[in-house]
Amino acid sequence: MKPDTSMRMSDFSDISVVVQGPVQSFQDREQEPGITQKCLESVRRHLPGSTLILSTWPGQELAGLDFDRLVISDDPGSNVRFFGRDGAPHRFNNNRQIVSTREGLKEVTTKYAVKLRSDNYLTGNNFVALQRAYPKRTSTHCFLKERVVVSNVFTRQYAKGFRVPFHLSDFFYFGLTEDLKALWDLALFDDAQDPIRDSEDTLFTDYPPDCTQMFWIKALRKFDSSLSINGLLDRSPLKMNQSDLCFANNLIIASPPELGLGLCQKFLGTARISRTKGQCAQWQHWEWQEIYRRYCDPDFPKAPASVKANLFLKRLVHVHPVKLETLFKLHKIRRISESGSIK
Incomplete structure (x- = not known):
């Protein structure tokens, strides 16, 4: 079913777009030259x-950039989620993602909001109509006031060959401002301190959860x-069912072309996420x-058998x-862990 794409240009005055992240290369985070300017210009064009x-x-460097409001936050730095089997700390930009998103959303006064990375851009605005296209919900696991539209890039069905729960992308969000604030008004992650107590072998039953799983959870x-x-x-x-219920009741998952989302070069071409192997895992x-259809609207049409087979x-x-x-x-990991040897 195609969503109703009829809308008035004035509808966009109810939307604020939070472009979050570095403008140029920032410490250990490289940026594609000019990508943030391209991002901001795309918002003006499509919204x-x-x-x-x-x-x-x-x-x-903000010269030449077109925006209505500017939010500058102190850098919380990278965070150490755990230590590897070799004792080395594993650093992530989780807290930077939280701070730049959370503080930007605090400035939003419109009914709806977009969370957009500063290294991505818009190619359209179909996500606005998409957000209105699926009205039915169930009575359980219905946490947000309305559904939030997200990208399927890094929203994985499968990881390492197995289905995985709660693996939600952090690339793009569109929905009610109060819902986005609920999702991103998060406490920062504490740094792991002890290489033994906070090692990946001690903390996790298999592989460490992906950062995107951690944000969603x-x-x-x-x-x-x-x-x-x-x-x-x-x-x-149980957890797979919980994950599916949360996805079905609170989100709408769609690909970048279906949303109107453009990705920077590092996610295109030969990038792992752009290969067939990466795309079909999403x-x-x-x-x-x-x-x-399964949880919310039994009358919604089924996907064609040929699409499923493909x-x-x-x-x-x-x-x-x-x-x-x-x-x-x-x-192998469990054998090494049980023997107490690290190689």
Whole structure:
């Protein structure tokens, strides 16, 4: 079913766009030259009348950039989530993502908001109509006031050959401002301190959860503190069902072309996420429609059998064979951990 794309230009005055992240290369985060200017210009082109908020860091080159409001936040620095098996700290930009998004959203006064990375851009505005196209919801796991539209890039169905729960992308969000604030008004991650107590072997049952899983779980626990995962592949039937219910009731997942989202060069071409193997591991929009039909609207049309078969064959070739490699690695890791030796 195609969403109703009829809208008035004045509708965009109810939208603010928070462009978050570095403008130029920032410490350990390289930026494609000119990408933020391209991002801001795309918002003006595709969402005329919207409010444009740039949320970034001190010392950024802002000359020539077009925005309505500027938010400058102190850099919280990278955070150490855990220590590796070799004792080395594993650093992430989780807290930077939270701060630049959270502080930008605090400045939003419109009913709706977009969270957009400073190294991506808009190619259209179909996400506005998409957000209105799926009105039915269930009585459980319905945490947000309205659905939030997200990108399927890094919203994974599969990781390391297995289905995984709660693996939601942090690239793009569109929805009610109060819903986006609920999702991104997060406490910062504490730094791991002890290489033994905070090692990945001690903390997790398999592989460490992906950063995107951690953001989503951290937000969902505001509504249901029982939701949790203890590893990337923590995929019991209960948790997979919880994950699907949360996706079906609170989100709409679609690809960049379906949304009107453009990606910077590092996510295109030969990048892993752009290859067939990476793309077919992600949620497809029709797969999200399937869980919407299953949980929310039994009368919603099923996807064509040919579409399902095509994706099944791709995953048979590119996704499922990785399971054996993953099982072998996990067995090896557990043997080393049990023996107390690190190699």
